[in-house]
Amino acid sequence: MNNFNSRPVVLCLSGHDPSGGAGLQADIEALLAQGCHAAPTLTALTVQDTRDVVDFRVLDRAWVLAQAYAVIDDLPIAAVKLGMLGSVEMVDTVVQIMQRLPGVPLVCDPVLRAGGGGALGKDDVGYAMRERLLPIATIATPNLPEARILAELPEGTADECAEKLLPFIEHLLITGGHGEEQQVHNRLYSRQGGHHDFTCARLPGSYHGSGCTLASTLAGRLGHGEPVISAVRSALDYTWRTLRDAEAPGRGQYIPRRL
Numbered sequence: 001m002n003n004f005n006s007r008p009v010v011l012c013l014s015g016h017d018p019s020g021g022a023g024l025q026a027d028i029e030a031l032l033a034q035g036c037h038a039a040p041t042l043t044a045l046t047v048q049d050t051r052d053v054v055d056f057r058v059l060d061r062a063w064v065l066a067q068a069y070a071v072i073d074d075l076p077i078a079a080v081k082l083g084m085l086g087s088v089e090m091v092d093t094v095v096q097i098m099q100r101l102p103g104v105p106l107v108c109d110p111v112l113r114a115g116g117g118g119a120l121g122k123d124d125v126g127y128a129m130r131e132r133l134l135p136i137a138t139i140a141t142p143n144l145p146e147a148r149i150l151a152e153l154p155e156g157t158a159d160e161c162a163e164k165l166l167p168f169i170e171h172l173l174i175t176g177g178h179g180e181e182q183q184v185h186n187r188l189y190s191r192q193g194g195h196h197d198f199t200c201a202r203l204p205g206s207y208h209g210s211g212c213t214l215a216s217t218l219a220g221r222l223g224h225g226e227p228v229i230s231a232v233r234s235a236l237d238y239t240w241r242t243l244r245d246a247e248a249p250g251r252g253q254y255i256p257r258r259l
């Protein structure tokens with residue numbers, strides 16, 4: 001056994017979803033599929049099924065710091081993925097954790113709602129993310145409803161939200177899965193001026209954990225050293241396949257098949 005050919009380690013700061021569709025389980029599965037090792041640090045517990053969220057509880061700050069520092073002191077972290085944080089205090093906790101990981105790629109999935117629409121954090125959490133987390137992140141991956149909250153533009157188009165958010169973040173991927181059109185438009189905006197449109201066919205149904213799958217895969221690709229645009233393309237392609245192969249084990253949304 002040696003360290004020379006270890007898989008990249010991705011630190012995941014996310015919530016737990018007992019349905020197994022989203023949250024840390026989604027992160028672990030997606031990262032395994034990318035040939036990465038997931039180091040799951042729990043930020044919040046949720047009560048939910050594949051239909052919607054019933055309740056959630058954010059962990060104590062001290063517990064999250066202790067988990068993350070134990071991992072950071074031990075493992076070579078190649079990338080960090082953020083999922084549900086749940087409170088403004090947890091946003092600040094993550095900022096503190098990232099001070100120990102200078103230069104490590106950070107993917108921020110600004111989770112504020114579950115796929116079924118239930119809240120997983122107040123809009124204030126989104127504003128704190130925008131002000132304090134996006135500036136230290138490599139890329140954020142909001143869907144259009146989340147981008148509208150972050151940008152405080154309730155009716156904004158993806159372009160309008162991007163214009164408002166790019167001063168805060170280097171790369172912004174606004175996903176289009178929540179729309180109605182036959183084609184899904186996923187738009188990557190870069191502060192340097194680049195704009196890429198990744199289009200894919202809309203699949204029937206709605207999915208639980210698609211955003212988690214995308215953001216973790218992206219963190220995994222960045223952890224492998226892939227450049228941002230190529231990593232976004234790989235992550236979108238993989239996520240689309242997990243949705244195409246999704247299963248419907250419950251009474252609600254489909255669960256992506258990641259492995």
Ligand code: PLP
Nearest residue numbers: 015017022023114209210211212
């Ligand atoms: N993180 C947790 C813990 C969740 O429970 C959920 C949704 O239920 C999400 C993230 C976001 O899920 P999605 O990828 O469907 O946006």
